[in-house]
Amino acid sequence: MGKRWLASVVASYRLTEEPTVDIVACPDPTCPAPAWVYERWTWPSTGGPVEHAKTGCDAGHWFTPLAATLTPFRAPTPVTVREEALIRRI
Numbered sequence: 001m002g003k004r005w006l007a008s009v010v011a012s013y014r015l016t017e018e019p020t021v022d023i024v025a026c027p028d029p030t031c032p033a034p035a036w037v038y039e040r041w042t043w044p045s046t047g048g049p050v051e052h053a054k055t056g057c058d059a060g061h062w063f064t065p066l067a068a069t070l071t072p073f074r075a076p077t078p079v080t081v082r083e084e085a086l087i088r089r090i
């Protein structure tokens with residue numbers, strides 16, 4: 001996954017303020033990278049519809065967790081600092 005692609009996704013997220021992708025914490029608890037929500041969908045279950053999401057992070061982790069378990073990515077880390085440095089050069 002190229003850095004140019006990553007920067008363009010983050011840049012569009014910041015510029016529109018109506019994000020087409022959500023940035024969440026990577027569902028892997030050992031992974032400090034932000035993850036992007038690429039898809040959301042709902043599956044029926046016996047307890048009612050359950051929303052799932054497909055996330056991919058900068059480290060190459062792909063998950064399909066329950067949407068309710070996603071955590072917004074907020075904490076500044078070296079990863080996000082690096083992304084912001086990329087954006088400033090665009």
Ligand SMILES: [Zn+2]
Nearest residue numbers: 026031057061
């Ligand atoms: Zn990850």
